[in-house]
Amino acid sequence: MITLSKRSAVEPFHAMDVLAEANRRRQAGRPVISMAVGQPSHAAPKASLDAAEAALKHGRIGYTDALGLRELREVIATSYRLRHATIIDPARIAVTTGSSAAFNLAFLGLFDVGDAVAIARPGYPAYRNILKALGLTVVEVPVTAETGYTLTPASLERAETRAGRKLKGVLLASPANPTGTVTGREALKRLITYCDSRNITFISDEIYHGLTFVGEETSAVEISDNAVVINSFSKYYCMTGWRIGWMVLPETLIRPIECLAQSMYISAPELSQLAATAAFSAEEELDVYKESYRTNRDFLLSRLPELGLPLVSPMDGAFYAYVDVSRYSNDSMEFAKLMLAEIDVAATPGLDFDPVEGHRAMRFSYAGSESDIAEAVGRIGGWLK
Numbered sequence: 001m002i003t004l005s006k007r008s009a010v011e012p013f014h015a016m017d018v019l020a021e022a023n024r025r026r027q028a029g030r031p032v033i034s035m036a037v038g039q040p041s042h043a044a045p046k047a048s049l050d051a052a053e054a055a056l057k058h059g060r061i062g063y064t065d066a067l068g069l070r071e072l073r074e075v076i077a078t079s080y081r082l083r084h085a086t087i088i089d090p091a092r093i094a095v096t097t098g099s100s101a102a103f104n105l106a107f108l109g110l111f112d113v114g115d116a117v118a119i120a121r122p123g124y125p126a127y128r129n130i131l132k133a134l135g136l137t138v139v140e141v142p143v144t145a146e147t148g149y150t151l152t153p154a155s156l157e158r159a160e161t162r163a164g165r166k167l168k169g170v171l172l173a174s175p176a177n178p179t180g181t182v183t184g185r186e187a188l189k190r191l192i193t194y195c196d197s198r199n200i201t202f203i204s205d206e207i208y209h210g211l212t213f214v215g216e217e218t219s220a221v222e223i224s225d226n227a228v229v230i231n232s233f234s235k236y237y238c239m240t241g242w243r244i245g246w247m248v249l250p251e252t253l254i255r256p257i258e259c260l261a262q263s264m265y266i267s268a269p270e271l272s273q274l275a276a277t278a279a280f281s282a283e284e285e286l287d288v289y290k291e292s293y294r295t296n297r298d299f300l301l302s303r304l305p306e307l308g309l310p311l312v313s314p315m316d317g318a319f320y321a322y323v324d325v326s327r328y329s330n331d332s333m334e335f336a337k338l339m340l341a342e343i344d345v346a347a348t349p350g351l352d353f354d355p356v357e358g359h360r361a362m363r364f365s366y367a368g369s370e371s372d373i374a375e376a377v378g379r380i381g382g383w384l385k
């Protein structure tokens with residue numbers, strides 16, 4: 001008999017389970033529309049596909065430096081100059097196997113077993129699961145209308161008091177998943193200044209940058225050299241399956257992350273790195289996709305409340321509508337299962353994002369095509385009647 005580790009007892013990522021069931025139904029010929037997983041329906045930018053094709057024709061795909069190809073690190077650094085008027089030394093960029101690998105590396109580089117790290121609730125479930133699997137203490141901080149659906153110095157202080165321990169880290173996404181909250185420049189500055197003054201490391205998940213519809217998009221690099229910034233090519237760049245992302249690191253963290261990455265991943269896939277390097281020239285193409293998300297957003301913003309599904313939080317960024325389903329159900333898992341079984345529409349139960357209040361919330365991703373979103377909403381409207 002084998003015995004399992006305690007750390008392996010992580011919650012399932014229900015969105016992935018819903019996706020697996022949706023795929024099974026699709027294979028069985030059902031007309032499934034998936035609004036469950038946050039992934040664009042578009043292909044990677046043409047320039048990226050061309051770069052990958054050329055690499056496949058000409059070269060051997062091998063390991064790269066653990067921190068990534070020099071050209072990619074340089075174009076990433078340049079993007080901070082162009083978009084955020086901030087000069088970043090390419091040496092501070094670490095290329096990673098998606099932002100998911102970046103979380104592992106950052107948590108290992110920054111925290112020891114038992115250290116307390118604050119995250120927003122509702123929030124992206126993998127944060128909680130990775131932190132727990134690494135033996136860290138997760139401090140979930142509720143974000144509500146009162147806190148502008150984001151973390152604030154006051155809510156962190158309250159969380160520290162409640163937890164009875166000092167925080168070592170704070171992790172925040174802006175735009176956020178599932179709330180869509182965009183944390184504005186001043187609010188982000190207050191938060192980072194608070195963390196800096198207390199030796200709490202601020203980790204900024206900027207994976208939804210490029211997908212802000214209301215408000216300003218501020219990177220933590222503009223505010224502090226101590227913040228760890230995590231980003232990815234998965235969302236705005238439409239490259240989920242290429243598993244490629246990056247970090248901007250404080251100086252002292254570069255070498256430890258390099259050493260951890262050498263042993264844990266050797267390097268991010270070279271093919272994906274070459275494709276990602278070309279993605280920065282594809283803004284025109286990608287902004288067209290962004291406009292289609294905006295159309296979906298505006299449509300959902302008016303239609304969902306009409307169907308008795310009011311928004312829990314404003315949809316200012318990312319591509320999610322997080323709605324209150326309590327008029328119909330107090331069991332979001334059951335709601336998701338029934339909706340898929342009866343009208344072939346897949347969405348994610350709020351329990352993924354919020355173990356306390358998520359039983360009465362659902363998340364709908366609007367990264368799909370305009371026609372799919374319209375069809376799905378039509379089906380939901382008929383079903384809820």
Ligand SMILES: Cc1ncc(COP(=O)(O)O)c(C=O)c1O
Pocket residue numbers: 038097098099100101124173176177205207231232233234240243244245
């Ligand atoms: C907030 C957030 N961070 C990180 C990720 C992970 O993305 P990836 O590993 O594809 O970069 C996701 C995926 O949905 C997300 O929503």
